[in-house]
Amino acid sequence: MGYLSFAGTILGGLFKKPVTTQYPLKPAVLPEELRGRVLIDIQKCISCGMCMRKCPAGAIVVDRGAKSWTINRFACVQCATCVDNCPVKCLRMEPQYEAPGTVKKAETFVKQVPPQTATATVTLTAVKTTAATGVQPPQAATPAPAAPQPVPPADGDGHA
């Protein structure tokens, strides 16, 4: 037992680098495996709702009709259950924590519906024509007609 038993540790500390980092001036070093926050590749999502049903915190809402995926990041507990249960693997955990916020709002992702087949065909035809002749065809200057629109009734009302 001695009064200077801690002296070696103190003196040794004078010649060692600090074990702390100057956060936030220097970003924290986070491992790849860190469960920081959930990210979604919404274009791959099939709106099956498995993540919503399995989420223990009830933080995810999937709307099949609107093809949207909403997460309340303030309710999410970063357990990665949604990632494990996603059948198309469109969810993943990003090794970065969610930034703090002043309002507890949910984040919504909406799947972009691809253009319909008829439109795509017309556009492709136009591109091919351009490439073959070098002349800009007149229909390429104007946007191709979108999906066939329903003909409005004569009386302007939606009812038959």
Add this chain to the structure above:
Amino acid sequence: MGKHTVVPFGPQHPVLPEPIHLDLELDDEKVVRAIPSIGYIHRGLEKLVEKREFKEYVFIAERICGICAFGHGWGYCKSVEGLMNIEIPLRAKYLRTIWHELSRIHSHLLWLGLMADGMGFESLFMHSWRLREQVLDIFEKTTGGRVIFSACKIGGVRRDIEDSELHGIATILKGMRDEVRTITDIFFKEPTSVSRLKDVGILSKEAAIATCAVGPMVRASGIPLDYRVADTSGVYRELNFTPVSTDTCDCYGRCWVRVQEIFASLDMICQAIEKIPAGDIAVPVKGNPNGEYFARLEQPRGEAFYYVKGNNTTHLTRFRVRTPTNMNLPAMVEALKGCDYADVPMIVLTIDPCISCTER
């Protein structure tokens, strides 16, 4: 007969990491009686078992405590697996044991830091937590979380650790050993530390038995009571492990037991890494739990009980935890009798109080 005074201690007090209230009855400076009261952080986690499916509840069970989070998740899974007669793969048992013993190291290093902080030894407090940070980094790399791991599930574990990573962990832990020795020796060599711990808060062997103390509290009173020697849900029987105990019966002994347990856990993890077999990490779980079951697990603070009751639906009807701090409160009251008022913080800290566990 001195002057009789009643002093309120807590629930907000500099040495208390969590809120507990004590009414200390003093005769001059000597404590003659202590009356504890809890109820400041009840969260109703047991009731939530009726609201969540039994597979999802493991995420709530491990939020009972931030320090022994993995242990509570394991204890809950163990009780449900026992109820459903699920035998988990051997690799999962090894992984659970490794993570649980890492939790024990991190819990004891945290406690040593709080102990040093309680006696005003701030440098020692920071060095203890510096060592603990290495364990937290291992958790972060292997489970993805620093405090809440979400690694345990019914039927096994959710994540595997690659063998190369396991050997990396063994190297880190072997490197930690000397550093832990250097820091923890200060508790037993430095006169300022020894004078605060030696012959303070005496809990005799008879009193420890009578008050049903558990964990390092009872092991420091000369009773080598450790559930790990009988635990078959982990792989403790395949590892070279002997319970640590001493018969000094005071705060010094409780500190010594915890420090020795750090070294025992370091050894056990290295042994487990050498012996871990290849194979699956989980088995599929079919059906719903039906009936009653209780399981035991040696947490860093002592033995914990888990009781579950199911009715063949996806929701359990009852979940009950008996935490080690709950069992150590009567022992703490016994140890407080006759002590100096200035020693109360040390005695309260040496039971390693976790009031969040106790109230859930």
